[in-house]
Amino acid sequence: xxxxxxxxxxxxxxxxxxxxxxxxxxxxxxxxxxxxxxxxxxxxxxxxxxxxxxxxxxxxxxxxxxxxxxxxxxxxxxxxxxxxxxxxxxxxxxxxxxxxxxxxxxxxxxxxxxxxxxxxxxxxx
Amino acid sequence: xxxxxxxxxxxxxxxxxxxxxxxxxxxxxxxxxxxxxxxxxxxxxxxxxxxxxxxxxxxxxxxxxxxxxxxxxxxxxxxxxxxxxxxxxxxxxxxxxxxxxxxxxxxxxxxxxxxxxxxxxxxxx
DNA sequence: CCGTATCCGACCGGATACTG
DNA sequence: CAGTATCCGGTCGGATACGG
Numbered sequence: 411x412x413x414x415x416x417x418x419x420x421x422x423x424x425x426x427x428x429x430x431x432x433x434x435x436x437x438x439x440x441x442x443x444x445x446x447x448x449x450x451x452x453x454x455x456x457x458x459x460x461x462x463x464x465x466x467x468x469x470x471x472x473x474x475x476x477x478x479x480x481x482x483x484x485x486x487x488x489x490x491x492x493x494x495x496x497x498x499x500x501x502x503x504x505x506x507x508x509x510x511x512x513x514x515x516x517x518x519x520x521x522x523x524x525x526x527x528x529x530x531x532x533x534x535x
Numbered sequence: 536x537x538x539x540x541x542x543x544x545x546x547x548x549x550x551x552x553x554x555x556x557x558x559x560x561x562x563x564x565x566x567x568x569x570x571x572x573x574x575x576x577x578x579x580x581x582x583x584x585x586x587x588x589x590x591x592x593x594x595x596x597x598x599x600x601x602x603x604x605x606x607x608x609x610x611x612x613x614x615x616x617x618x619x620x621x622x623x624x625x626x627x628x629x630x631x632x633x634x635x636x637x638x639x640x641x642x643x644x645x646x647x648x649x650x651x652x653x654x655x656x657x658x659x660x
Numbered sequence: 661c662c663g664t665a666t667c668c669g670a671c672c673g674g675a676t677a678c679t680g
Numbered sequence: 681c682a683g684t685a686t687c688c689g690g691t692c693g694g695a696t697a698c699g700g
Contacts, residue, residue: 416633417562417581424558426636426643431558433549437542449662456542465663475646486661487700496642503635506628507543511551517621518551521600527687574682592685607670611681612680 429474430500434459436519439493440508442477443501447494476500552600554629555625559584559592565633567602568626571617601625 415421434464437456441447453464458481459477468491471477476497482488554560560609562581566572578589593616596602601622607613617646618626 416637418567422640422644423633423636424562425638426640427561427633428558430632430636431556431561432555433556436552437549437557441542461663462695463693470685474643474645475650481662484661487663489662496639496646500635500637503628503631506631508548508552510625510628511548511555512541514621514624515547515551518599518601521549521621522598524573525598525600531656586683587675588673591673606682609681612683615684 411438426474429470432467432470434463436507437505438464438467438471438501439476439497439504442491442493442497443505446480446490449489449491453493471497478490551599554595557592558596559588559594561629561632563589563592563596563616564622564625564629567618567622569615571605571615574614574616577616596622607652638653 416423416427418424434456438452441452441455449464449468452468453459453461456464459467468477468479472479475494478492478494478497480490480492482490494500541548541552543549559581560586563577565579566580574589577593578584578586581589584592593602593604597604600619603617603619603622604616605617607615613640
């Protein structure tokens with residue numbers, strides 16, 4: 411079964427999947443879907459990400475060819491990030507994931523509460 | 536723009552997205568797509584995951600209502616994991632992600648090599 | 661404005677040993 | 681077989697300071 415190769419350690423797909431399995435990466439790709447965005451704008455819009463981590467995330471995405479970085483020689487300097495053609499091939503899927511999360515949040519929360527309640531009896535400290 | 540709420544810190548969707556943005560979780564969901572799987576089978580099939588981390592991943596997915604855990608009173612005990620109906624609503628999207636990774640691995644690798652080569656001049660240790 | 665560099669505490673995950 | 685418990689080194693990420 412070649413479709414099971416995905417689970418193998420040496421499967422190249424795992425390397426790509428590891429990168430996508432990153433909450434900030436997904437949020438960045440999502441934010442860049444409609445328009446190019448400057449660094450600090452991105453930093454402000456995606457609440458909770460530090461400058462360091464956002465930079466790392468963007469570098470990784472740039473290295474993978476999903477995001478393009480363009481520097482404008484203004485004073486002070488302006489840097490715009492946008493999706494590459496390769497990156498755009500991912501937007502449908504990323505949007506689907508986000509959409510699922512929006513649609514099913516209530517179900518997930520309900521399941522969590524139910525799960526936690528059923529385990530409450532064990533909390534005998 | 537309500538569709539931008541996804542990026543807000545307090546957005547509930549972020550909580551769900553954080554959980555899905557996990558490489559092991561995605562691989563587990565993928566592996567459970569076609570059939571229920573026992574714990575050690577899962578551990579063997581998904582190379583590189585430790586028992587501890589696989590357990591944690593499965594507990595989280597169970598808590599979120601995506602995965603069901605069934606214990607069979609055999610000797611020794613047998614535990615089967617499967618997708619819940621809620622979990623099955625995710626399989627299309629997860630499969631799409633995996634499929635993208637398979638399709639575009641070459642492009643990503645090429646981009647990485649190109650990126651690394653362009654930065655080689657800075658490696659003056 | 662857009663980073664890089666450094667320090668440092670918190671958390672993650674592997675190894676190991678033990679239970680039902 | 682399927683976990684839980686504990687230890688413990690490595691990594692991640694926040695804070696801060698500084699540079700182009």
